Amino acid sequence: MRDNRRGARTPPVFAMAALSYLLNCALGAAVAGRIIDTSRFRWLHHALFIVTSASTAVALSSALWGEPRGSSRRAALGLAPAVLPLVAIPFAGTRGRRHPLVALSAAPFFAAGVALAVDPDRRK
Template identity: 55%
Template sequence: MTWTSRRRRPTDAAPLFVAAASAYGANVALGTAVAARVIDTRNFRWVHHALYIATCVTTGLAVSAAVWARPRRASRRAALALLPAAAPLAAIPYLGTHSRRHPLVAVVAAPFIVAGVVCARVPSADRK
């Protein structure tokens, strides 16, 4: 493996970024289905909460890739792209669930989660 090929590989933390995006996607899908009254979660409301916790934990683990994952530059770039998602994820529990703010703030995290996945999965290009 040459220096160039090492530098062009995706970060080894990419599965964490994909896991965070998957947990977020599942949570959004469930929340949307409940809001559209396709699914009634009165008897198992804990599933949405468990998905939220899974989203927060996997997002935190993916952001920690900035410290330990290789290649270092790609990992840091992916972690920095994902980091702003922490603010809306942290705000969601304090917004109430029956207002328009809850889904709007939840959607604010989406571009950062997607950017983190893209940066973690797409090999970094040489910058000269």
């Protein structure tokens, strides 16, 4: 989204990262709860993880190009700690409690990134 007075707006980028993370967690919880059987399309959870990781990287890079500059940098700093669980999750194993706990440890940072990306002068 562009505005004639400003560069690229960053909130949609952070929203995309948070949405893909949320969808991935929801799919993982549904599989763990045996609500959904993904044995025939197991790749979907992996594809969502790749989308989450890529959109998180784009959101973090908005600290360099995003407008408004201040809120872009604050949002990137709020999201940055989510990188650690995203890096660790492939090594956490899929059985037991470790995998969901590591995955859920990123949630506050995705929420912080979205909250900080919102332009304060547009809030009412």
